Amino acid sequence: MDPRSGHKPPRRPTMVDVAYRAGVSVKTVSRVVNNAPYVQQDLIDRVLAAVAELGFRRNGIAHTLRSGRATSTIGLVIEEIANPFYATIAAAAAEVARQHDTLLITASSEEDPDREQHLLLDLCSRRVDGLLVVPASLDHGFLRPEVQMGLPVVFLDRPGGGLEADTVLLDNRGGARDGVRHLLDQGHRRIAVLFDSLRVYTMKERVEGAQEASPVVVQGGVRDPDTAARVVGEMLDAADPPTAFFSTNNRITVGIVGELWRRGSDAALVGFDDFELSHLMPRPLTVISYDTGALGREAAQLLFSRIDGSRSGPRLVTLPTRLLQRGLTTVVG
Amino acid sequence: MDPRSGHKPPRRPTMVDVAYRAGVSVKTVSRVVNNAPYVQQDLIDRVLAAVAELGFRRNGIAHTLRSGRATSTIGLVIEEIANPFYATIAAAAAEVARQHDTLLITASSEEDPDREQHLLLDLCSRRVDGLLVVPASLDHGFLRPEVQMGLPVVFLDRPGGGLEADTVLLDNRGGARDGVRHLLDQGHRRIAVLFDSLRVYTMKERVEGAQEASPVVVQGGVRDPDTAARVVGEMLDAADPPTAFFSTNNRITVGIVGELWRRGSDAALVGFDDFELSHLMPRPLTVISYDTGALGREAAQLLFSRIDGSRSGPRLVTLPTRLLQRGLTTVVG
DNA sequence: TTGAAAGCGCTAACAG
DNA sequence: CTGTTAGCGCTTTCAA
Numbered sequence: 001m002d003p004r005s006g007h008k009p010p011r012r013p014t015m016v017d018v019a020y021r022a023g024v025s026v027k028t029v030s031r032v033v034n035n036a037p038y039v040q041q042d043l044i045d046r047v048l049a050a051v052a053e054l055g056f057r058r059n060g061i062a063h064t065l066r067s068g069r070a071t072s073t074i075g076l077v078i079e080e081i082a083n084p085f086y087a088t089i090a091a092a093a094a095e096v097a098r099q100h101d102t103l104l105i106t107a108s109s110e111e112d113p114d115r116e117q118h119l120l121l122d123l124c125s126r127r128v129d130g131l132l133v134v135p136a137s138l139d140h141g142f143l144r145p146e147v148q149m150g151l152p153v154v155f156l157d158r159p160g161g162g163l164e165a166d167t168v169l170l171d172n173r174g175g176a177r178d179g180v181r182h183l184l185d186q187g188h189r190r191i192a193v194l195f196d197s198l199r200v201y202t203m204k205e206r207v208e209g210a211q212e213a214s215p216v217v218v219q220g221g222v223r224d225p226d227t228a229a230r231v232v233g234e235m236l237d238a239a240d241p242p243t244a245f246f247s248t249n250n251r252i253t254v255g256i257v258g259e260l261w262r263r264g265s266d267a268a269l270v271g272f273d274d275f276e277l278s279h280l281m282p283r284p285l286t287v288i289s290y291d292t293g294a295l296g297r298e299a300a301q302l303l304f305s306r307i308d309g310s311r312s313g314p315r316l317v318t319l320p321t322r323l324l325q326r327g328l329t330t331v332v333g
Numbered sequence: 334m335d336p337r338s339g340h341k342p343p344r345r346p347t348m349v350d351v352a353y354r355a356g357v358s359v360k361t362v363s364r365v366v367n368n369a370p371y372v373q374q375d376l377i378d379r380v381l382a383a384v385a386e387l388g389f390r391r392n393g394i395a396h397t398l399r400s401g402r403a404t405s406t407i408g409l410v411i412e413e414i415a416n417p418f419y420a421t422i423a424a425a426a427a428e429v430a431r432q433h434d435t436l437l438i439t440a441s442s443e444e445d446p447d448r449e450q451h452l453l454l455d456l457c458s459r460r461v462d463g464l465l466v467v468p469a470s471l472d473h474g475f476l477r478p479e480v481q482m483g484l485p486v487v488f489l490d491r492p493g494g495g496l497e498a499d500t501v502l503l504d505n506r507g508g509a510r511d512g513v514r515h516l517l518d519q520g521h522r523r524i525a526v527l528f529d530s531l532r533v534y535t536m537k538e539r540v541e542g543a544q545e546a547s548p549v550v551v552q553g554g555v556r557d558p559d560t561a562a563r564v565v566g567e568m569l570d571a572a573d574p575p576t577a578f579f580s581t582n583n584r585i586t587v588g589i590v591g592e593l594w595r596r597g598s599d600a601a602l603v604g605f606d607d608f609e610l611s612h613l614m615p616r617p618l619t620v621i622s623y624d625t626g627a628l629g630r631e632a633a634q635l636l637f638s639r640i641d642g643s644r645s646g647p648r649l650v651t652l653p654t655r656l657l658q659r660g661l662t663t664v665v666g
Numbered sequence: 667t668t669g670a671a672a673g674c675g676c677t678a679a680c681a682g
Numbered sequence: 683c684t685g686t687t688a689g690c691g692c693t694t695t696c697a698a
Contacts, residue, residue, distance in 0.1 A: 010483040014675055025685045030677060038683050055478025060458040061398045062675035066690050071394070073438070073459075081427055082626075084609075087420035094414055094441060103438050103455070105406070108427060122436070125393040126406075145388025150343040258613060261661070275610075276417075280591060282615045282661055293415075328594070328615055347691055358669045363693065371667055395691035399674050 013054040021050035033058050064127070072102045074303065075123035076132040077116060081108050084276065085292055086134070089156070092296030093132055100304050102129065113137030124151065130303045132296075135160045135201075152306030156299040158201040166306070168299040168317045172202050172272075175288040175321030176209030179270040180246055182286060182323055184214055188244035188268055192235055194222045194256070195248040206248040206272055217242060228255025236265060247271035250287075257281050257327070270323075278326040290321045346387040354383035366391050397460070405435045407636065408456035409465040410449060414441050417609065418625055419467070422489070425629030426465055433637050435462065446470030457484065463636045465629075468493045468534075485639030489632040491534040499639070501632040501650045505535050505605075508621040508654030509542030512603040513579055515619060515656055517547055521577035521601055525568055527555045527589070528581040539581040539605055550575060561588025569598060580604035583611075583620075590614050590660070603656075611659040623654040 015029040022029065024043055031039050032047040033056075050056070064071050076093055078086040094104045105123065109116035116136040120143060123131060130152040133140070140153075141162035147153055153165040160167065183191050193216045198204045210216055219235075222228050228247070232255070235242055244267055245260075247253040253271030260267055261282045274289035298317050348362040355362065357376055364372050365380040366389075383389070397404050409426055411419040427437045438456065442449035449469040453476060456464060463485040466473070473486075474495035480486055486498040493500065516524050526549045531537045543549055552568075555561050561580070565588070568575055577600055578593075580586040586604030593600055594615045607622035631650050 012482050015677095016675080026675090027677080027685060028683095031684085034677090040683070043684085055482065057454065057457055057479070059398075059460065059675055061394055061404070061460055062690090063677075064690095065392075065394045065398050065674090065692090066676045066678080068677095068690070080424065082417075082421045082424035084415075084417055084420065087417065087423075088415045090420075090439070091413065091415035091441070094439065098440075103440055103459075105436050105438050106423070106427065107431075107436055108424070121390065124390055126436075127392065127394055146390070149345050149388065254610065254613065261613075277587065277608075277610050277614075280587070280594075280615060281610075281613060349691080359692080360669055360694095361667095364668085367693090373667070376668085392691055395674090396693075397674095398676090398690090399692045399694075401674070401693095 012059070013056045014059070015056075017054055018047060018050045018056050021054060022046040070102075070129045070307070071127050072100075073126070073128045074102055074104055074130045074132060074300075074307075075120070075126075075128040076104055076106045077109055077119050077123075077136075078106065078134045079109055079111055079136060081106060085273075088292040089134075089296035089299075092293040093300040096297055096300035096304065100307075102304075109134075109136040111136050117142055130154070130307050132156060132299050132303060133160060134158060137161065140165075152303055154299045154303045154306075156295055164314045166299075166302045166315045166317075168295055168302065168319065170202070170290050170295065171318050171321050172205035173209035173212070175272060175290070176206040176246070176248070177213045178321070178323060179272065179286070179288050180210045180213035180216065183244045183246065183268055183270055186244075186268060190217070190240065190242045191244045191246055192217045192219060192242035193246045193248065194219050194228055194231060194252050196220065196223050196252070203248055210246055210248075216246065222252050222255075225251055225255030225258065228252040229259035232256050232259040233263070236263065236267070242267065244268035244270070249273055250275040253285065253287070257283060257285060274324060274326070279328075281327040284325065284327040284329055287324050287326050288321050289324045290319055294319055345392070346389045347392070348389075350387055351380060351383045351389050354387060355379040403462045403640070404460050405433075406459070406461045407435055407437055407463045407465060407633075407640075408453070408459075408461040409437055409439045410442050410452050410456075410469075411439065411467045412442055412444055412469060414439060418606075421625040422467075422629035422632075425626040426633040429630055429633035429637065433640075435637075442467075442469040444469050450475055463487070463640050465489060465632050465636055466493060467491060470494065473498075485636055487632045487636045487639075489628055497647045499632075499635045499648045499650075501628055501635065501652065503535070503623050503628065504651050504654050505538035506542035506545070508605060508623070509539040509579070509581070510546045511654070511656060512605065512619070512621050513543045513546035513549065516577045516579065516601055516603055519577075519601060523550070523573065523575045524577045524579055525550045525552060525575040526579045526581065527552050527561055527564060527585050529553065529556050529585070536581055543579055543581075549579065555585050555588075558584055558588030558591065561585040562592035565589050565592040566596070569596065569600070575600065577601035577603070582606055583608040586618070586620070590616060590618060607657060607659070612661075614660040617658065617660040617662055620657050620659050621654050622657045623652055627652055 015026045019026045019029045032044050090106050097104045107119045124146045133155050135158045138161040140160045155167045193210045195203050195207050245256050250273035269285040272288045274287045348359045352359045352362045365377050423439050430437045440452045457479045466488050468491045471494040473493045488500045526543045528536050528540050578589050583606035602618040605621045607620045
């Protein structure tokens with residue numbers, strides 16, 4: 001590019017530039033910029049004028065490096081930002097962070113352990129003040145050096161592996177148990193439980209919770225609503241069909257709702273997770289609900305208590321679930 | 334605290350520590366850590382061993398300050414992280430960022446112009462490489478110095494004010510026009526348009542687009558589903574009721590669906606925004622759909638093209654909408 | 667191929 | 683109250 005082409009020099013003004021322009025020392029500029037006390041109004045005015053004229057803005061990088069203070073940034077590693085569950089967690093964490101004048105870097109692991117590790121270590125390099133992690137892998141030992149040097153880590157939704165750290169979980173097992181008991185109370189004895197994979201912590205807990213309540217028919221590999229619909233169809237067409245279904249997540253629940261509605265079936269349905277518009281589903285259902293925001297909030301609060309210096313042993317918080325009636329009570333068709 | 338209480342010194346090892354331990358110079362450590370060429374394998378091994386033993390991790394703050402390179406961070410300021418619309422935008426932006434080895438700081442303005450300004454300037458201090466902004470205020474002139482010094486800014490969903498910058502919008506006006514025309518084609522002549530506030534850019538565009546297609550009855554102040562339901566009830570109970578409703582966002586749409594269902598009304602409904610589970614709504618409806626992810630993706634791609642040096646004039650991208658049939662086709666009741 | 671010295675922009679610790 | 687000096691941890695010269 002032609003250096004004479006009139007582009008403003010892309011170099012940002014520094015405190016030295018401001019000091020020169022205002023005719024004061026750099027330290028005075030620093031004091032004014034940081035609202036330090038004991039500066040003459042006269043100098044304050046001159047500095048602020050120079051700041052405005054030059055378009056100066058403190059370089060937070062240099063500030064953080066020199067002062068050794070916190071970056072006022074925390075990291076959140078989740079599976080998928082667009083998923084409403086994680087989005088709600090992120091929003092709650094961001095709000096707690098804001099109360100501590102801290103910003104949130106959110107990144108998706110996409111369930112990939114390598115990616116999770118890469119992201120977490122990158123965040124460590126950036127010297128975040130703390131880490132909120134929905135584990136995608138079973139081993140987080142690679143974080144141990146960082147934790148030993150004072151980096152607080154909180155796991156949420158699932159326990160982390162190979163690292164002692166605060167953890168916030170849902171009562172998956174208890175919720176599932178309650179859900180199946182609810183069906184038993186209504187007289188159901190043939191109950192089918194649909195789940196995706198037992199390798200996912202929450203799913204395993206939920207299936208086991210269901211089994212604690214009653215012997216049930218379990219069916220895995222249900223990874224999306226369409227599969228759920230197909231599986232329900234097959235079960236209802238088979239001999240001695242289930243009179244009730246228990247779903248272990250809301251994607252499965254939605255698939256079941258659709259299929260039961262299409263068939264005009266009156267089979268009962270209890271599903272883990274509430275979801276938006278569940279009250280407008282075309283048939284009644286019961287959901288196992290919980291406070292997703294609380295998950296993020298509790299985790300973030302725990303994190304900041306550590307950042308603020310709390311040194312007690314690792315804490316485990318388990319959040320309760322509750323049953324709610326959902327769906328339109330007039331049957332469609 | 335007792336200094337002898339066995340806590341590991343919270344001081345992180347630096348390249349100096351690693352160099353000392355490996356018996357090499359700091360510069361060699363730097364070379365190894367950064368995978369620079371021309372280092373003897375022997376030294377590489379010793380340095381890596383020392384790195385592992387000490388739990389060294391490069392201080393990204395110092396790296397960024399000294400090298401003057403990008404922070405590999407971009408900022409996204411939206412209204413509300415938990416809202417699926419913004420969550421989808423954030424996910425798309427994060428994915429594009431990832432392709433550029435960049436992390437995303439997401440912050441909510443909560444529609445508060447002061448908070449928006451504070452957040453944006455904070456992000457500038459942190460020397461993010463670029464800014465993605467869903468405007469909450471009408472004037473972003475305060476960003477001009479930063480933009481002049483080379484900070485790329487892209488507005489999305491709404492135009493920014495007082496600042497020339499790339500912008501990515503939806504075709505709100507055209508979508509609304511198409512929606513109302515769809516109702517006209519079906520023979521409807523008494524069409525009610527429900528909206529929240531004309532001070533919101535997208536809402537104003539949508540209402541005006543509807544009016545471009547046909548004279549309609551407009552009703553503002555509809556800020557949530559319950560209000561929408563109440564308003565619909567009042568309209569249907571009045572003399573000469575509308576035969577069709579046009580909703581300007583999905584919250585209003587959901588409220589209308591519920592009320593029409595409760596009344597068993599066969600009034601037609603077209604709503605701006607598609608939404609999750611719209612296909613399971615207990616009555617037919619038509620939605621004006623668009624690719625929310627594309628909004629975030631286009632904006633982020635535009636941002637990175639600027640970060641990578643593109644210097645053409647400000648660009649405006651408008652994304653298309655399309656009509657889709659939703660809802661269960663058997664009427665509930 | 668390796669190292670010594672300087673310095674990124676800022677603030678801590680002094681001295682005045 | 684204000685200024686000078688040194689240095690955060692790293693990378694960029696530039697010698698060796």
